[in-house]
Amino acid sequence: MGKAEERKQYWFVIKELTGREIKRKYSRSYLGIVWSVLNPLLSMAIISLIFSQIFRRSIENFPIYYLTGNIIWQLFTGATNSAMTTLVDNKTLLIKVKFPMQIFILARVYTALVNLGYSLVAYVIMLFVFKVTLGWTMLFSPVIIFLLVLFSLGISYILATAYVFFGDVKHLYSIILTLWMYLSAIFYPVDQLQGFIHTAIINNPLFNYIDSMRKVIMLGTLPTVSDVVRMTLWGIGVYFIGYHIFNKHANGIMQKI
Amino acid sequence: MGKSLKYVVGTFIFILFSVLILSDVQVLADGETAAFFGTEAYEWEWGISSPIGVYARSKQNIDTFEMNVVYDADMLEYQSGGELIEPGLVKVSASGVGLAEYKEMLSFIPRIAGNSAITIQGLHIRTTSGETNEVAATSVIVNVPIPEGCALEDIRLNGESIEGFSSVQTSYSAEVAADITQAELIVSPSEIQTEISDTFLAVGNNVITITTTNSEGKKARYTLNVNRLESTEQVMDQSEEPAHAEPAVVMQGSNSAAKRNQVVFTVVMVVLVLLLFSLIILKINLMRKNKEERIRQKRRGRQANRRAAKAKIRHEQKADRAVTEKTPKIRKDRREVEIAVNHITMEFKREKDEATSIKELFIRTIKRQRSYEMFTALKDVSFRIRKGDVVGIIGTNGSGKSTILKIISGALDPTKGTVEVDKRKIQLLTLGTGFDFELTGRENVYLNGAIIGYTKEYIDEKYDDIVKFAELEGFMEEKVRNYSSGMVSRLGFAIATIRDTPEILILDEVLSVGDMFFRKKSEARIKEMIHSGSTVLIVSHSSSVIKNNCNRAVWIEKGRMRAIGNPAKVCAVYEKMQEIS
Numbered sequence: 001m002g003k004a005e006e007r008k009q010y011w012f013v014i015k016e017l018t019g020r021e022i023k024r025k026y027s028r029s030y031l032g033i034v035w036s037v038l039n040p041l042l043s044m045a046i047i048s049l050i051f052s053q054i055f056r057r058s059i060e061n062f063p064i065y066y067l068t069g070n071i072i073w074q075l076f077t078g079a080t081n082s083a084m085t086t087l088v089d090n091k092t093l094l095i096k097v098k099f100p101m102q103i104f105i106l107a108r109v110y111t112a113l114v115n116l117g118y119s120l121v122a123y124v125i126m127l128f129v130f131k132v133t134l135g136w137t138m139l140f141s142p143v144i145i146f147l148l149v150l151f152s153l154g155i156s157y158i159l160a161t162a163y164v165f166f167g168d169v170k171h172l173y174s175i176i177l178t179l180w181m182y183l184s185a186i187f188y189p190v191d192q193l194q195g196f197i198h199t200a201i202i203n204n205p206l207f208n209y210i211d212s213m214r215k216v217i218m219l220g221t222l223p224t225v226s227d228v229v230r231m232t233l234w235g236i237g238v239y240f241i242g243y244h245i246f247n248k249h250a251n252g253i254m255q256k257i
Numbered sequence: 258m259g260k261s262l263k264y265v266v267g268t269f270i271f272i273l274f275s276v277l278i279l280s281d282v283q284v285l286a287d288g289e290t291a292a293f294f295g296t297e298a299y300e301w302e303w304g305i306s307s308p309i310g311v312y313a314r315s316k317q318n319i320d321t322f323e324m325n326v327v328y329d330a331d332m333l334e335y336q337s338g339g340e341l342i343e344p345g346l347v348k349v350s351a352s353g354v355g356l357a358e359y360k361e362m363l364s365f366i367p368r369i370a371g372n373s374a375i376t377i378q379g380l381h382i383r384t385t386s387g388e389t390n391e392v393a394a395t396s397v398i399v400n401v402p403i404p405e406g407c408a409l410e411d412i413r414l415n416g417e418s419i420e421g422f423s424s425v426q427t428s429y430s431a432e433v434a435a436d437i438t439q440a441e442l443i444v445s446p447s448e449i450q451t452e453i454s455d456t457f458l459a460v461g462n463n464v465i466t467i468t469t470t471n472s473e474g475k476k477a478r479y480t481l482n483v484n485r486l487e488s489t490e491q492v493m494d495q496s497e498e499p500a501h502a503e504p505a506v507v508m509q510g511s512n513s514a515a516k517r518n519q520v521v522f523t524v525v526m527v528v529l530v531l532l533l534f535s536l537i538i539l540k541i542n543l544m545r546k547n548k549e550e551r552i553r554q555k556r557r558g559r560q561a562n563r564r565a566a567k568a569k570i571r572h573e574q575k576a577d578r579a580v581t582e583k584t585p586k587i588r589k590d591r592r593e594v595e596i597a598v599n600h601i602t603m604e605f606k607r608e609k610d611e612a613t614s615i616k617e618l619f620i621r622t623i624k625r626q627r628s629y630e631m632f633t634a635l636k637d638v639s640f641r642i643r644k645g646d647v648v649g650i651i652g653t654n655g656s657g658k659s660t661i662l663k664i665i666s667g668a669l670d671p672t673k674g675t676v677e678v679d680k681r682k683i684q685l686l687t688l689g690t691g692f693d694f695e696l697t698g699r700e701n702v703y704l705n706g707a708i709i710g711y712t713k714e715y716i717d718e719k720y721d722d723i724v725k726f727a728e729l730e731g732f733m734e735e736k737v738r739n740y741s742s743g744m745v746s747r748l749g750f751a752i753a754t755i756r757d758t759p760e761i762l763i764l765d766e767v768l769s770v771g772d773m774f775f776r777k778k779s780e781a782r783i784k785e786m787i788h789s790g791s792t793v794l795i796v797s798h799s800s801s802v803i804k805n806n807c808n809r810a811v812w813i814e815k816g817r818m819r820a821i822g823n824p825a826k827v828c829a830v831y832e833k834m835q836e837i838s
Contacts, residue, residue, distance in 0.1 A: 009712060016707040020693050020700070027695040027736070030541055034268075093708055094668070254669050255605055 010099055017107035018114055021082075036115065041122035048126060051187070061218065064130050068217055069186035069210045071119050075145070076152050076206060077177060079112035083156035084163045084170065087253060094254070101250060102243075105156050113149060127217070135220040141213060144223075147235035148209045154235075157242030164253045184210055205234040290315045290390045292324060292380040294397040303370045303404045303475055306336055309397075311349060311377055314358045317384040322359060323350035324380040329373040332478060333399070338363030355385065369468060370401040370477035371427040403427065406449075406471030409479060413443040419481070430482040433458060440465055440483055458485045551734055594677075595761060595792045596642040596665060601674035603635040603660055603816075634660045635816045639674070642809075647783075647793040649803030649824055651831055652813040658796050661813065662763055665794070682760035684709065684753060692745060698724075698733040705752050719755050726782075727751035750779050754786070762786060763794040780806065800828035 026035045047070075048063035086104045087094065094101060127134075162169045183197075184206045190198065201207050208230055212223035223231075295310030313322045328335070330344035338361055339349040349361045365375075380392040408424040415437060419429050433440070440456040444467060452468040467479040634657045642648050652658045663669040667680040692701050702723055706716040724730055727747040737745060754762075764783075783806065786793060797803055803810050803824050810827035812820040814834070820827045 005712075009707075009710065012713050013707045016704045020696060020704050023700065024693065024695045030544060099710075251670050254663070 006099075010103055013099060013103055014107045014110055017104065018111045021108070021111040022114060036118040037121050040119040041125065044119075044122050044126050048130070061130055061132065064127065064132055064218055065214065066187050067123060067126055068214050069184065071116060071123055072148065072210045072213055073181065073184060073186055073206070074119065075112055075116045075148060076155075076209075078115055079109040079149070079152040080155050080159055081173070081177075082111065083108040083152075084159040084173065087160050087164055101253065102157075102246065105153070105160055105246075109149060109153050109156055112152070113145075116145070132218065133220070137216045137220050137222055140216045140222060144209055144212050144216065144231065147231045150235035150239040151205060151209070154238030154240070154242030157246040161246050161249045161253065164249075164256050180204070180206065183207070186210065205230070205238075208234065290382060290392055292377040292392050292395055294375075294377075294395070297397065299397065299399040301365075301367050301399055301401045303367050303401055303477075306364050306366050308362050308364045309375060309399075310360055310362050312358060312360050313380055313382060313392075315382045315384055315390060316357070317386055317388070318357050319351075319354040319359055320383045320385045320387075321350070321352035322354065322380065322382040323348065325349075325378045326363060327376045327378055328365065332367065332369040332371065332373045332401075333365040333375075334368050336364040336366055365399075367399075367401040368476065370403045370407060370475070371479065372398055372400050374398055400427075401477075403477040404471060404473075404475040406473070407469045407475055407477035409444050409446075409449065409451075409467070409469060411445045412467065412479065412481070413445075414481070414483070415441050416443075427478065428480040428482070430484065432484045432486060435460070435486045437485065440481075442467065442481075458483060460485050460487050547734075551731070593644050594641050595644045595646070596794075597639075597677040598641070598661070598665070599639050599675045599677070601635055601638045601661070601664060601671045601676065602633065603657070603664065603669070604672045605632045605634060633816050635664075635671070635813075637674075638813065638816075638818045640811055640818065640821055642792060642794065644792055645790050646809055647795065647807045649795045649797065649807035649810040649827075650813060651797060651800060651803050651810055651828065653798060653835070656814050657816045658798075658813060659765070662765060662794070662796060666763060678761070683763060684756065684761065685763045685765065692737050692749065694738040695736060697736055698729060698740070698748060701737055701748070702733075702752055705749070709753065711756070723748075723751045723755050726755065750782075754779075754782055760790075761792045761794070763796070765796045800831055804828050 022033070022036065026032050029035055031038065044067055047066065051062055051066050083105045086108045087101065090104050094104075159169060159173060183201050183204050185201050190201055190207075190211075193201065208227060212227050212231060215221050215223050215227075291314050293312050293314070295312070299307070299309060301307040311324065311326060313319065313324060315322075325342075326339065326347040326349060328345060328347070335341055335344070335347055339347040342348050347363065349363070351359055351361075374396045376394055376396040378394045382390045382392065384390070403425060410424060411422060412419050412429075414431055415433065419431055422429065438458050440458055440463070442453055442456060442465065444451055444453075450470045452470075454464075454466045456465055457463075461484065463483045463485060465481040465483060467481070468476055469479070470476050638657075638661065650658050650661065660669065662685070664671050665676055665678060666683050666685050667676075693704060696704065699720075702720060703713075703716055707713075711719075724733055727744075727750070729744060729748060729751075732740070732744065737748075740748070762783075783793060793806075795803065795806060807824045809822065810820075810824040811818060812827050812831050819834075820830050
């Protein structure tokens with residue numbers, strides 16, 4: 001098998017695994033795949049209705065402010081949470097396979113990306129509802145998402161490795177995620193805060209991605225150079241660290257499983 | 258056809274939902290801030306001062322607001338409540354309100370009886386939080402009953418009585434032909450004093466008012482909306498229209514237009530909801546139909562299977578005999594070595610009383626209590642498997658059989674020693690693993706095929722063969738959850754062995770499961786592979802499986818190789834050991 005063929009085969013496996021995750025999710029419902037758009041759409045509609053009543057004074061166009069943060073957050077948590085357990089979930093397959101184990105992690109992250117695609121359909125509808133003017137800066141958003149995917153992949157590698165050895169990583173991570181979420185300024189304005197918390201949020205890589213996304217979508221401005229540099233460094237840096245950790249422990253993972 | 262239709266229906270439902278949600282959100286967004294009147298319609302008496310409440314409401318507390326109340330100055334006389342800008346226009350405003358709702362009572366004296374409209378226009382609200390809102394106009398109809406002596410008995414328009422005329426109703430509409438440019442009105446009783454407005458008719462809607470006065474000087478007004486039909490030859494003269502319309506009437510027109518819009522909106526919403534529901538029902542029906550179809554196919558499939566199975570058994574029995582007779586005598590030295598296992602030792606670093614939580618790990622690391630125990634799963638195992646061999650690996654549970662398989666297939670690296678084998682040729686078959694029970698048989702074929710290394714094109718090509726071999730025609734759209742365990746094994750076996758010649762096939766406890774028919778069939782298939790030169794590695798803890806299928810056997814016990822050679826002999830030793838323990 002040549003390199004290109006091998007890649008093609010890996011890609012096919014990733015697609016099949018992703019298809020399985022998505023089909024599974026709604027396999028017992030009548031509307032099936034329609035839910036994957038309907039679900040984010042309805043929850044976004046509800047969230048917008050609720051939040052347009054609560055926080056509207058302090059933030060302009062609050063629903064979109066919230067939703068922008070939320071889809072980025074969902075991509076990250078969806079990817080890392082599911083990728084964390086993927087090796088254990090697919091225990092029986094791991095022995096059979098002839099490709100690197102990374103494929104399983106890639107497939108889960110890709111699933112989160114596909115889910116983001118569905119959410120984006122709903123999100124675009126919301127943009128129209130709340131009359132956000134479309135601008136050319138929005139074309140920059142794929143770059144942000146790509147860097148975020150790299151970042152999520154890196155974290156996923158680390159988590160998946162850790163989870164094989166320690167089951168309680170899962171519980172610990174859910175607590176960390178709660179803290180992380182509050183430090184990502186998803187539903188409040190950052191300017192209201194001062195001191196240590198403010199510094200923590202500003203230096204939070206996820207806030208970096210969320211903030212850049214908001215700039216690109218809502219304000220119609222490009223993220224600053226330092227934003228882009230930081231996003232790139234975080235994305236690529238964490239990806240390589242995660243990849244390295246995963247590879248180093250690959251044999252250990254097999255033994256443990 | 259079913260599938261594409263499903264998608265179409267699904268998409269429609271989605272679009273409908275989004276349209277509904279969109280329009281809903283907009284209605285809610287506009288509906289909160291509003292201007293309105295105390296009631297929906299007013300009945301006043303001629304010449305008596307009458308009150309009307311005008312309201313401004315906002316989502317948040319109102320700081321300042323202002324509105325214009327427009328009325329028909331001919332018919333109503335303004336008395337009090339606001340600030341009269343000019344006859345027909347009253348301004349109501351307030352500042353520093355601090356409430357979410359503001360009410361002002363205005364009073365008017367009706368000077369001419371009949372229907373007229375009062376409209377709130379240009380409501381501007383500034384809330385305490387600094388938001389400004391502008392609200393669309395709203396109107397209310399004021400009806401003043403006709404005083405005695407003002408009532409008409411009949412109105413004739415160009416010789417014809419107005420349809421549905423009664424003396425208490427004051428507004429009517431009528432239609433005239435395109436060529437009539439002048440309305441000729443005859444009212445009765447003729448002794449009553451009447452005053453008729455301009456009777457020139459433009460194309461489209463025209464308003465003609467008839468004002469009657471009785472002996473006491475009380476007045477009433479009848480309003481006629483005359484629609485002159487558009488002719489094909491005549492060019493519409495739009496500019497004339499507004500000239501003939503009085504301000505009060507324009508307001509009424511816009512009022513009815515708003516009402517019409519509302520009606521249209523409601524109708525559209527109702528239609529959309531109905532359409533949505535019918536589509537959902539259609540979709541559910543489609544699914545039910547598909548299910549029935551599948552069940553029918555299943556029944557047919559079952560019957561066919563039974564017949565086919567009977568025929569196959571007969572056929573296979575013959576084939577079996579043929580194969581066993583034809584198997585050539587083994588001449589080891591000539592064939593090349595396919596798998597060479599050289600002095601393999603596998604050690605797991607296992608912690609005594611392993612820490613399963615980070616806390617525990619942390620505490621132990623600090624206390625230096627982490628003591629490792631080297632667990633040797635395999636110790637110095639070496640054997641060679643030649644091309645075309647069918648080797649059985651036998652051993653009790655936990656003896657290291659699975660570890661050696663993992664090492665051979667490349668999933669694990671041994672601690673010491675090497676394995677010489679072309680890993681790309683290996684096909685590891687364990688039944689039922691890797692199936693997702695929530696997916697259909699077809700989806701599982703693709704998923705499983707992808708995992709064991711088939712390309713999409715290859716699966717597309719071989720799909721029918723797989724289904725046929727597994728004898729699962731008619732079941733493939735069914736979820737694997739509903740399969741029997743025999744069906745799952747058949748499908749797994751079919752997927753794994755459809756490949757033309759898997760050069761090295763590793764079977765992990767495969768042959769001891771499955772029903773009778775399947776066992777026969779799989780054994781036949783494996784014999785076929787042996788015949789075609791495949792190297793087969795069978796792992797089992799059952800000696801009968803090994804004896805029946807293999808030409809060599811390896812007995813591994815507690816990580817050490819105990820015996821290798823003729824299956825019958827090896828199995829005999831194995832059985833003896835088992836009897837002792």
